[in-house]
Every structure is written in structure tokens, then in C-alpha cells.
Amino acid sequence: MAANSAIEGQIPLDEIRKTQLKTVLRIEPSKGWAPLKIGELWEYRELIYFLAWSNVKIRYKQTVLGAAWAIIQPFMTMLVFSLFFGKLAKVPSDNVPYPVFSFAALVPWTFFSNSLRLASNSLIGSAHLITKIYFPRLAIPIATVLSGVVDFGVAFLMLLAMMLYYGMMPGDRMLWLPLFFMLAVVAALGASLWLSALSVEYRDVQHVMPFVLQFWLFATPIAYSSSMLAEPWRTLYGINPMVGVVEGFRWALLGVHTSPGPIIIVSSVAALITLTTGAFYFRRMERTFADMV
Amino acid sequence: MSDAVIRVAGLGKQYRIGNKQECYKTLAETVRHSFTAPFRKLRSGLQNGNGRRNSTIWALKDLSIAINRGEVLGIIGRNGAGKSTLLKILSRITEPTEGYAEVDGSVSSLLEVGIGFHQELTGRENIYLNGAILGMKRNEITRNFDEIVAFAEIEKFIDTPVKRYSTGMYLRLAFAVAAHLQSEILIVDEVLAVGDAQFQKKCLGKMNEIRGGGRTILFVSHNLAAIQSLCSRALWVQDGRGIEDGEPGAVVADYLKTATMFLGEKVWDDRATAPGGDEVRLHAIRLIPEGDTNVELMNTATPLMIEVEYWSLKPDTKLSLIMSVYNQEEVCVFSSNSASEQAWQDKPLPTGLFRSQCHIPGNMLNDGAYRVSLVVFKDGSTVVHREEDALVFEIQDNVEDRNGWYGKWAGVIRPKLYWSTELLEPFSDKAPSKPIETSA
Numbered sequence: 001m002a003a004n005s006a007i008e009g010q011i012p013l014d015e016i017r018k019t020q021l022k023t024v025l026r027i028e029p030s031k032g033w034a035p036l037k038i039g040e041l042w043e044y045r046e047l048i049y050f051l052a053w054s055n056v057k058i059r060y061k062q063t064v065l066g067a068a069w070a071i072i073q074p075f076m077t078m079l080v081f082s083l084f085f086g087k088l089a090k091v092p093s094d095n096v097p098y099p100v101f102s103f104a105a106l107v108p109w110t111f112f113s114n115s116l117r118l119a120s121n122s123l124i125g126s127a128h129l130i131t132k133i134y135f136p137r138l139a140i141p142i143a144t145v146l147s148g149v150v151d152f153g154v155a156f157l158m159l160l161a162m163m164l165y166y167g168m169m170p171g172d173r174m175l176w177l178p179l180f181f182m183l184a185v186v187a188a189l190g191a192s193l194w195l196s197a198l199s200v201e202y203r204d205v206q207h208v209m210p211f212v213l214q215f216w217l218f219a220t221p222i223a224y225s226s227s228m229l230a231e232p233w234r235t236l237y238g239i240n241p242m243v244g245v246v247e248g249f250r251w252a253l254l255g256v257h258t259s260p261g262p263i264i265i266v267s268s269v270a271a272l273i274t275l276t277t278g279a280f281y282f283r284r285m286e287r288t289f290a291d292m293v
Numbered sequence: 294m295s296d297a298v299i300r301v302a303g304l305g306k307q308y309r310i311g312n313k314q315e316c317y318k319t320l321a322e323t324v325r326h327s328f329t330a331p332f333r334k335l336r337s338g339l340q341n342g343n344g345r346r347n348s349t350i351w352a353l354k355d356l357s358i359a360i361n362r363g364e365v366l367g368i369i370g371r372n373g374a375g376k377s378t379l380l381k382i383l384s385r386i387t388e389p390t391e392g393y394a395e396v397d398g399s400v401s402s403l404l405e406v407g408i409g410f411h412q413e414l415t416g417r418e419n420i421y422l423n424g425a426i427l428g429m430k431r432n433e434i435t436r437n438f439d440e441i442v443a444f445a446e447i448e449k450f451i452d453t454p455v456k457r458y459s460t461g462m463y464l465r466l467a468f469a470v471a472a473h474l475q476s477e478i479l480i481v482d483e484v485l486a487v488g489d490a491q492f493q494k495k496c497l498g499k500m501n502e503i504r505g506g507g508r509t510i511l512f513v514s515h516n517l518a519a520i521q522s523l524c525s526r527a528l529w530v531q532d533g534r535g536i537e538d539g540e541p542g543a544v545v546a547d548y549l550k551t552a553t554m555f556l557g558e559k560v561w562d563d564r565a566t567a568p569g570g571d572e573v574r575l576h577a578i579r580l581i582p583e584g585d586t587n588v589e590l591m592n593t594a595t596p597l598m599i600e601v602e603y604w605s606l607k608p609d610t611k612l613s614l615i616m617s618v619y620n621q622e623e624v625c626v627f628s629s630n631s632a633s634e635q636a637w638q639d640k641p642l643p644t645g646l647f648r649s650q651c652h653i654p655g656n657m658l659n660d661g662a663y664r665v666s667l668v669v670f671k672d673g674s675t676v677v678h679r680e681e682d683a684l685v686f687e688i689q690d691n692v693e694d695r696n697g698w699y700g701k702w703a704g705v706i707r708p709k710l711y712w713s714t715e716l717l718e719p720f721s722d723k724a725p726s727k728p729i730e731t732s733a
Binding site for chain 1: 308381382383384385386387388389390391392393394395396397400402404405408409411413414418421422425426427428430431454
């Protein structure tokens, strides 16, 4: 029909139909555990990208110092740690200058803790989206965690600058670094899925978060080294996935001698279990989000 | 017809009361709950388990409907009738509690314009973000970008944060993105409730275009005029159930008959107890639409008559009535005094039953709900009786004379005024007068 083509810029209906999968969607009550629908999530990858991208933009636009915060946060913590743990308590730092020793751990830690802090509030903060339109809800915490990657990148440059200042050249081991960062992302995502889904039903989560993060900070060898522990306790310590991340970063960048191999394996398994269970728990709780948030 | 794109069968949605604000639990509550659960189960078992059911409501119940390809379905009903719940289930925002819906084709839902818009982001950034949220692909947005910007008329401000936009610009941009959604089924909730005249005109124009393209549209609106002119079919939902489904004009008329707030007559038969005093007592107050209009379908063009019957009980008392009409905002639209009637002016009434009629011309009251208060005076200044909510009635919108505009007609009253326009001096063709240049 000629009348149809009058709609400027709109693809004729028949063409739309051709490009879309012809399956009848059935909307009905669901019970119990739901499939993860990774394929659908992949369909929405552009949405995840735009959500993450807008998170970053908004964060930088709304603050006076913008990207500088990505450095200030871990840097100040490093100064405090260097003073109290390095200078006063004289905590051993694997024969590496204490400031760079703690900063190498604080950079991935800050990524992890910011992810958890922001993601635990992400669903409640996106109530206006959840109650108005459909998309895989997993996109929200995933985008929140991914938006922290930019901050991580900025802080990582600072770390490289500090290493140069102390005359430390990164070697071949640095090639392993992406793997350790992936571990940090998986660990952050796993915990974020649990926390964000829990926070919709239990608003207490927001109040508990500061304590959880503080406890987790000291339960991770950031101010100290895991080499203070004897085996097999040191390997078991890897159940906290951030132990693997921190030890991996130090090994890859600072050339500390204690090889973290077994820890990395334990941490990776722990992180993957957290991610899988978190994703399933999230999907199970997802159906009530729009009614509760 | 078997060409149904949406098939809904026995759809129901149950909410716990106070769900939105109070439903989320605290950990302490859950812990307590799990400890006391066995006891509660025991107790509710003894009471046949009725205890919990009271705290839930069905926002939607047993709804079945089949919507065919290319239909434009208007959904009407009072607030809280379940219209939005239906749209939310079909948009997959919330799950039904029972029943199912089958949707054959891609769905775009527009329950609000500008979902995900952020004040700090520029127009350009918001177009991409909002487009992605609405389910558009990035290259699809890029392809339509210029057209979206042109449609929104914001070319100059495309790189300005939307927090600096006027409300009109903001809405136009938000709608422009949504208007370029390309899906077979479009679900729209109350987009006409916002925006100025021009915005509405654009919205409706676009909806008409989309309708022409053979897409299926589900459209919720309180605006019955828009429903009647845009939709090919209407569904009336009340208390979560579908009441009527059919031709929009008929469904709207039936809806108005029951949905109208109405107290059109009060009668007191007993002269001893009727409201009033020693001098006067009321017998009846009535609202009568003039012409052959139903009381339920009175619209802004309908002339009305308000009739008051009263007993004058004391001889030679000067009685007068003052009738005041208030709108929903409690603004007194007008007051009228029966003493202005020449025949009885300043004359005492004999005893007996009287009837006074007051005529309100058509094209005077705007659409909306009104209440009438009646005050009876003695000697022009002493209040004998006051009847505050003597009558309550609702005037419907008049679909005619709107020239394509479907928003709320502005103004306390809605007179049809006499206009006259004449050409004073035509420009001669030979020496066209220069238009005044405004640009510098």
C-alpha cells in the first residue's frame, strides 16, 4: 500500500516482521528457579553498555573533581595505611616499599568495594526503570559493576606512575594481570548480584553495607601480606576471592616472591560459585522486583 | 478472526495490600517470622486459613480478550480499575498471578515518556540512552537520529543538558524517541496527560500515522474524546474485570452511565421533618437536563434546569433562594438569586407549595464535577436554611468543536462566544507591502 510508505523513516511492517524471530511469547506465572536467559542478556548488550556509560558520565559530571576521585579514594587510604601499618606498626610488606605494596592492593579493592556499594543500591535506584519497562534486570547490576572499570583504569595509571617513582619496572608477569582483573570483576559481579537482589526485599542491606565492606577490607590482605599465614591456611584464605585478586596483582606487578598459584585457583572457584549462585538467586527474585521496589 | 496478536485468558494479578510501601521486610522480621511460622500455620489451620487472604486484593481478575492485528484498543476505567496492571503484565514488567497472555510479535511499551532520561546528560546522550532502554539498537537510533531531533524541534539544544530544557522541549524530545520505535505492537499509557496543545497534536498525529501503518496499539487514557476518535475498539475495565468490549462510542456511553458521580434529586415527603425551619421547608431539589439528553450524558453543551420545591409555612414572609454552583476545586462558578425574578421581587409569599426553576444555559459550565448549594433567605438577609450538598453532578466533555485538540479545555467556565473576523484592507497585488523584518 502506498499509504504505508507515507510514514517517514519507518520500516514497513513486513520488513520488521522478517527481521524479528517469529515466536509467540507466553506470559504466565512462574515458580521456583528460573533459567538465566544468557542469550537474551546478550541481545541487550547495548543497553548494558549505555547504562554503564551513562553511570560514568553522570558520576563525572556531577562531581567537581570528576575522575580525580578515582585516584583520591585509594590514594588517601594508602597514605593512612602507610603511616599506621607501614611506619608505626611496621607490618612486613614482602620486601617492597609499603606505599606501593598497599596501593597495588587498594586499586583492585577500590574497584571491588565501589562495585558492591553502588550495585547493592542499583535496583532501588533504578525503580523508575524497573516499574516502567521490561528488560533483563541483570543488566542493572552488571552495568553498575562495569561502570567501575573506568575508575579502575584511572587508578591503575596512578599505580604505574607510583611504580616508576619507586624504580620498579613491570615485567613479563604483567601479562597475567588481565586474568587477575577478570577475577576481580567476577568476584564483584557475584557479590553484587546477591546484594542487589537481597536489597530489594531487605532494605537493611543498605545499612549493613558499610560494615560488610570494612570487615571485608581487613579480611583481605591489603594492609598486610598473606604470607604472614602458614600453609595450608594461606591457600584456604583464598576462599575470599579478593585474596586471590590482591595476591595476583602484587605478584604480577611488584615481583614479590611468594607465588599465588594455589590461592588463585581457590579464589577463582569461590568467585565463580558466588557468580553462579548469585545469578540464579537474582533471577528467582527478579519476578517480584517491579512490585516491591 | 484468528489473526489475534494478543490473546489473554483468565489473566489475574494479586497484590498484597500496601504492597508498594510496606511490603519489604527487614531481616529481623524474617527471622522472627521463620521462628513463629509453625505456630501460625497451626493457628491458621484451625481457622480454615482465612487469616491471610484478607490482606490481598486482585488488581486484575479473570480477564480474557483477543486483540487482532491492526486494531487500536482503547482501555478505559476509573483510577485503580486495573488498566495499568494489564499493560504492565503485557509489557512483562510484572508477572500475572494466574492465567496467561500470548503475544505474537514484537512489543514496545510506553508507560511513561522519557524513561531513563537523566537531567545531567545532553539531548544527544539521552536519545541514545532512552532509545536503548526502549529496546532500540544503536544503529537504529543513529539512523533515525536526525529525524528524532527534527521531530522534537531541538536542533540548537541537542548538546545541552536536558536540565536546561523547558518542559515542552523535554516532553517533545522524550516523545520523539518513542515515536520512532519500530515494533508490531505498541502499548501506550496516558501520554496525553502531559504537555501543551502543540505537543498533544504531535502525539496524536504520530499515533494516527502509526495506526495507518497497520500496527496494533493498546492505549489507556482517561481522555474519552481521544479514545472515541482514535480507537477502533474499546475495553472497559472495572475492579480488575473486563466489563464491556466493543465499539468505542457504545462502550464509552455505557461507562459514563455508571461511572458518573451523580446525585440528581432529593425529595422530602414529610412536611414536619423536611429540612428548613418555621417559615419554610424543602420538598424537593432536582437537576433536569433540557432537551432529550440522558442525565448521565450531559455534556458541556447541554442546557440544565435546577428545580426547587418548598413549602412556605408562614403567611407574608419574603422568601428568596440563592443557588451556588461549585466546581471540584471548590471554586464558586456562579451564584444566582431567585429574587431577581420580576414577578415575585420584594413580594411576600402566601403559604403553600412553591416551585422555583433556574435555567442554566448550555455552553456555560466546563466539563467536570459540580455541587450545588442552596440557601433560603428571609427578608433578603436572614438565613433560614442552608443545604450544602443539595445536588452533585458531572458534566462530560463535548467531543465536538474541539478542532483536533484533546486536552482539558482550560477555564472555569466554557462559554461558546461569538467571534467575528473581517478583512479590513486587502493588499493590492501590484504593490505588495513589505513584511516587517524581525531579524537583525
